[in-house]
Amino acid sequence: MFDGNLTRLELDGTVEHRGGQQFVNGTGFAGDAFERVHRVEPHGFASHPVAGGIAAVFSARGSRDSAYAFGGENPSLRPSIEAGGTAIYDHLGNIVSIVASEMRIVHATGIHIVAPEIVLEGNVRLGSASASRPASAQGTVDTAGAEDVSNLATKVFVE
Template structure:
């Protein structure tokens, strides 16, 4: 009797066991409305797996990262990536901070003390803003330019040499 029950539920058991799997991300197709990926699960390579993303956030993860895939009804033709990570690039030692990061070393860290942007040697660009307002001091170790005028290398004419101060700037 037990053997008959085991034999009867074996297909269901295999299907349930195959509903969730861990795998390795191999390729990303970012052309459509839903990103599709190629995932390797054990010896099997699966193409066209949906990778939905939360509204307002998107990314193009590098190959080699780990994924968790759910297969609807245990069917390997209906996979959906529900999570992914990359141990090689995840920032560590953040304490209770939150970070957004990529595989190039660029990181935005939200801490109790403030926000830190680590550019990893790359430029930070703000575009399409008619005005940028800062409520506080700005400090820079490099030069600051307004148009073509450098604060470090700007020369002002009509100033008498000596030890006197020029006074406050005028609007």
């Protein structure tokens, strides 16, 4: 079967953003050079591929001037996830993963959540999953002499 309109492209790290579109460069089979290939992404998702990423390139009407790249993941950066899991990650090892019934966020320096209102429902554990000492317990007396009768912090646990 003839597949001259579809090939594999190893990205060289060159990425150009122009007019709301992204264009990449890379090398195909047998060292074929591709320049300014339009990289297609789904609505609501944006990424900037790195060198070594692998994309599938489709040439519309067999013309290399009308090539479109799909994908672009670098296999050496892909995190290991369980079957059925999902991960959003970058080249620095930062990751948001949804595996089984848990969501996990890992970042090297910090996590910043911005919203007009943030709602946390359920128990909050500070330090580790095994934290079990309540940060505040009903019946304790604070430094002002007020007794804690219904403090939200009774659902916050520390190590």
